[in-house]
Amino acid sequence: MVLPKLMFAAAVLAVLAVGPDASLAPTFHPPKAVLSLRENLSIGRLDDDVLYQWTGLAVDRAGNIYVLDMMDDLLKKFDANGNAVGRAGGKGQGPGEFLAPRLLDCSDRFLFATDQNVMGIMVFNHDLEYLRLIRTPFPVSHLAALSDDRIAVKGLSLEGENAILILDGEGKVVRRLVSLDRKPGWLQDSVSFASDGRGGFLIAYLFQDRVERWSDTSTRVWAKAYFGGEPVATEKIGGFALPTETCFKDVSADSRGFIYVLGGNRAKHPGRDIIVLDSGGSLIQVLTLPEPSHCAYIDRQDRLYVRGNDGMTIRRYEIRYE
């Protein structure tokens, strides 16, 4: 009984995190802008067959871009100029195949991908060759590759472990970040997280007005609210009280220590406002994207990747520092 519930929760989470946004009231008055964005690459158009609806995205050191496409169930690779250079996967339950691809990240040697219907992490090399499955006892709701043999994962749990786990390359838990605040109700502990590039973690809650910075797995440096701190609305669906609005959809950091948090439908511009914080969590400014995104990924060269055309386009922006 627990597994179907978890799969249901995974599906709900995917809709709320990836799906279209409804708008709610604004609350921000950011200080003077110091950053700006300039688009320098666009992959996929409305009239081609390059991307149908990408979900997970990762970029390697060379700037190659990897994405999972949930409509044709493919893992796709593009070079730094946006040229398609490979694809793998496809619909199925065999090794390296997908039924509902979701999350993706990469280390220097590997790609780590998840499927909503698979309890584990699929490992590919950068040539898109499938290598193995790292099994997990839960559906993975978020992941971040820390190195070739360290992956941070958050599992979807009903009443179980409420932590971000650091796994080795075989799936063994080597550390835990255990102090995620659990509020009553389904999915309230859902988070997006990323390495801060300094050995610590940034955590943004999907259904709580809360962003945290941890210097390691045991020390929370700060936790802040940016939308007034009110609990999110919930609605009873199928006997479960499910959140109906999102606070934050994604979090990332650049090499200068700025933190970028993508606002959900609590933001003035749902899915479009990227709240830029300094390393202490103080608001620097809000960058507003032209279209809603489910993702705000920053690569090692401080380039921002977001969604365009409802998932048919990847837009890459140069971050300009005034």
Add this chain to the structure above:
Amino acid sequence: MPVPPLEPEKGGECLVLIDLDAFYCGLCLEALLSFCRALPASLQETRVRGILLHRPAAAGLTDADLVRIARKKWEGFRRANDIRFPILSDEARIFMRPENSGASVVLLDVPRGEVRMLFLPLKPKELAEVLRFLGQ
């Protein structure tokens, strides 16, 4: 590809109404896919028509963009899953979108003079009924 005309005397016909938001919902896509897989290709080609329903355009997108987006997403999904029924786009929003996004099946029951709607996922009994209705 030319679309064969419907032939009510050989069985019923149905419309599959697909909300664009279903494309963001794993459970909705799974329900749609399992329904499509249950339909033999010959029935898909001859007795089924798909209708894409559109939601209001979001920021940065026009209605025309939304129609292209819906068609393209469908095309990716159709190709990946070898779905055979032809798809029509409800650009004029003649059909109402269901309250919860997803897909539904409308049975055009000519002999009874009735239209019936079933929401995906179908229960096994409902699926059997649809297959019988389509002449399987």
